[in-house]
Amino acid sequence: MHTRSAALMAYCDAETSATRSRRIARHLAKCESCRDQLRRIETEKKELSAGAVAPAIGGRRDLAGVLSAMAAWQGGRSWAASELNSRLRRQIETYFGSPAVRVVERPGIRAEELLGETSEMLDVFLGPDAAEAVRDDCLSGLSFAGPAGETCR
Amino acid sequence: MTRETSLDGFESAPRWIVVFLGAYVAVNLFVLYVWSTAGQVFSIQATSGSTSALSVTGMTAVELWLCLVVLRSFPAGAPLRSTWMLLTIAAAARAASGVITEFLGTNGLLNPLVWPEQPKSGLIEQIRYLALIAGGPVRLALLAAAMLAVLRILGKFGFRVRPAIGDWAVSGIVCMFTLARFGEACAASLAGRPIGQEDWISLAGLPILCVLSLEAMLLCRSVARMGHGLVCRGWVALGYGILFTVAGEVALWVLPRYSQTLPLTMFCAFLPPTIASVFALVPAYQLVAQRRAMRPAGSPPEDLPEAVPELAQ
Numbered sequence A: 001m002h003t004r005s006a007a008l009m010a011y012c013d014a015e016t017s018a019t020r021s022r023r024i025a026r027h028l029a030k031c032e033s034c035r036d037q038l039r040r041i042e043t044e045k046k047e048l049s050a051g052a053v054a055p056a057i058g059g060r061r062d063l064a065g066v067l068s069a070m071a072a073w074q075g076g077r078s079w080a081a082s083e084l085n086s087r088l089r090r091q092i093e094t095y096f097g098s099p100a101v102r103v104v105e106r107p108g109i110r111a112e113e114l115l116g117e118t119s120e121m122l123d124v125f126l127g128p129d130a131a132e133a134v135r136d137d138c139l140s141g142l143s144f145a146g147p148a149g150e151t152c153r
Numbered sequence B: 001m002t003r004e005t006s007l008d009g010f011e012s013a014p015r016w017i018v019v020f021l022g023a024y025v026a027v028n029l030f031v032l033y034v035w036s037t038a039g040q041v042f043s044i045q046a047t048s049g050s051t052s053a054l055s056v057t058g059m060t061a062v063e064l065w066l067c068l069v070v071l072r073s074f075p076a077g078a079p080l081r082s083t084w085m086l087l088t089i090a091a092a093a094r095a096a097s098g099v100i101t102e103f104l105g106t107n108g109l110l111n112p113l114v115w116p117e118q119p120k121s122g123l124i125e126q127i128r129y130l131a132l133i134a135g136g137p138v139r140l141a142l143l144a145a146a147m148l149a150v151l152r153i154l155g156k157f158g159f160r161v162r163p164a165i166g167d168w169a170v171s172g173i174v175c176m177f178t179l180a181r182f183g184e185a186c187a188a189s190l191a192g193r194p195i196g197q198e199d200w201i202s203l204a205g206l207p208i209l210c211v212l213s214l215e216a217m218l219l220c221r222s223v224a225r226m227g228h229g230l231v232c233r234g235w236v237a238l239g240y241g242i243l244f245t246v247a248g249e250v251a252l253w254v255l256p257r258y259s260q261t262l263p264l265t266m267f268c269a270f271l272p273p274t275i276a277s278v279f280a281l282v283p284a285y286q287l288v289a290q291r292r293a294m295r296p297a298g299s300p301p302e303d304l305p306e307a308v309p310e311l312a313q
Helices: A005-012 A018-030 A032-050 A060-095 A098-104 A111-126 A128-139 B009-037 B044-072 B081-104 B121-156 B165-190 B197-226 B230-257 B262-294
Strands: none
Touching (some): A005 A018, A005 A032, A018 A032, A060 A111, A060 A128, A060 B230, A060 B262, A098 A111, A098 B197, A111 A128, A111 B262, B009 B044, B081 B262, B121 B197, B165 B197, B197 B230, B230 B262
16 A cells, blocks of 8 residues: 555645654655655656746636546546445444444535544544554545545555 | 554454353363263362363453553553553453462462461462452452443444433342342341451442443443444443353352252353453454454455546546
8 A cells, every 4th residue: 555645745745743754754665656656746846846847728728628627526526425435334334333324424424524433433443553544445546635634545 | 554464363363262162161061971970979169160260360361462452552542542451451450360369379289378388378368369359349340440431432422322221120130139248248247157358359349240230231232323343342242241240240149049069060160261251352353353454455346437537536
């Protein structure tokens, strides 16, 4: 399991907590792929601050491209939310049971809220490490940042 | 994120505990069969006491070890850390009590206190009583505090239950039993019969047992509201461990009035190891849940569409 780009960016900007930074540093020491990713992020950051990257939107066609990408992103996000909900439901059933799903999953609850509540329950009953592992599994391949801002892909 | 990839044998701990208990029961039943077919030439009580005590102490040592492993996974400040700390201390008290009572508190040859020319019998008695206090009222008080903490946390997550008629009934029976035991002790005292220190220690634990029985009923019902998931199994085991302890206390008081031989012997041989095994299942199931969560994730689910928009990544 690799550290996500969002977490690496936060790490690069020194925005992660000391514990998380240590954990990411430990992972980076072992993982070549994440080191490459971190190098890319650092390079892009330098280029952006030096103004070396040309503006992305140059005209009407580019704007249409961005709008269509945004629409696609929104579609993906709603799919991701329902996928995340179903994954969280499965995890609650596994660790607590079906009745617990009914207590936690209130009508109209958003995926982020369900993620937060499930994470809190897992954190309390399983301990932080196990809870983080379950959270990573739920967020794997989805475009959601966990409550701590770090997920896996 | 990095993840622990080496899985150990903790996931099969509950299975091993149940297998051990099954083997113990099978061997004891075989011994009872041999005893009854061999013409009952020796006292059956003499054979069962030491093996039962040894298996209880061994199982409590396993419980202590598993509790320590679980405790390490809850850092300082975690809500359930205090609960696991109390459960670990309770297991330690029980294990220490078992070792001391069966080793330093006896006049056996393995006890170094009986090696000198003038054995320290007074010291042996004192050690024995301290061990009985640690394994009795002290352990029960620790369990009561641990259960209260779990009930509070369950309530915080919406799994609070109010005591029902059944809960009050069970607790009422235990209270009546406690009153009967105290009444019996008072009657003996008024009649001039001495009450042994072991009886006093046992009596001291009874009021705590009343509280524990109510807590155990509430815990079982609260956890039932959650479901039958991996986390729930350990807490259900704790509730049943307490209820078996209460039932054992009541039965050990009632049975000698009706039987002095086989049923009582069987009960004394089978119940303590069963209770010890149920308590050992509490951290064992917790470890199963934790290890399952830490298991490295396999390949992504097949139903994941590949066409997740690039920008969404």
